[in-house]
Amino acid sequence: MNGRAVRLGLGLITLALMLAALYMVFVYVPTEADQGIVQRIFYFHVPCAWVAFASFALVAIAGIFYLWLGQQVWDDLGYAAAETGMVFCTLVLVTGSIWAKPIWGAWWTWDSRLTTTLILWLLYGGYLMLRAMAGDSEQGARFGAVVGIVAAIDVPIVIVSVRLWRTIHPAVLVTRQGGHGLEDPRMVATLLVSLAAFTALFIWILCLRFVTLRMHTRLGALARSLALAEAAAQD
């Protein structure tokens, strides 16, 4: 089975899971008593956060392997994961703000969970800016790996921020008392299906972006070989 067929299969699995998640979010799951219909944002907001955290953890892992082995493939994987993570981290901040307006009466508040998430977004925004400015240089890749590893320290801080500091952010998955904050089993099922759908979406997008970066790397190598061959042919 070739890579294109694998990506197509992954895309179809993602589509099926996403349709199932949408059905559950809008038809199956009961409306939350306190927050009303706007609470349904949560079923896609939390999976976006999970995917962003997984992406940034992958950036750090790929960065470690790049610094250790010096293989371009790890740099491409880290770059692809950072870009994918940024897309989902942006969605976390935007959907969180849209949920906050009717519930808290404000688009934004300097709450510990929100602030640490914004810091995470800024850190990986810095990573992508560094990579864009450094171009294809080896030094840029090394600096990127270091930034990717250091920035990932913020991921566990975001996760435990609701336990560490006073916060108004709902602690759904990690409550102060332990356990989760979803009272209906249908809510748990919907969240799990949404998490599966976004995990599949993440793997699919990551594969697409990774393949694009590998092609870019191969193109750079070919361009260098071609320039050498053309120079040799002229001599």
Added chain:
Amino acid sequence: MDNLSYLFVAYAIIFAVIFGYVLFIWRRQAALEAELRAMETRMRALDAGGIAKAAEPRSGS
């Protein structure tokens, strides 16, 4: 804006951003594939030219 509108806007943004990003990757991939094909063709042409040049009988021999 009522709560249903907030819900609609949130989901619309999620799908618009994801669709936009996937479209960006697809277009980038198509452009890179075209560039790769063009470069491989040039490489093959250069190789063929080099082989033909090497196969040419040297003058005076």
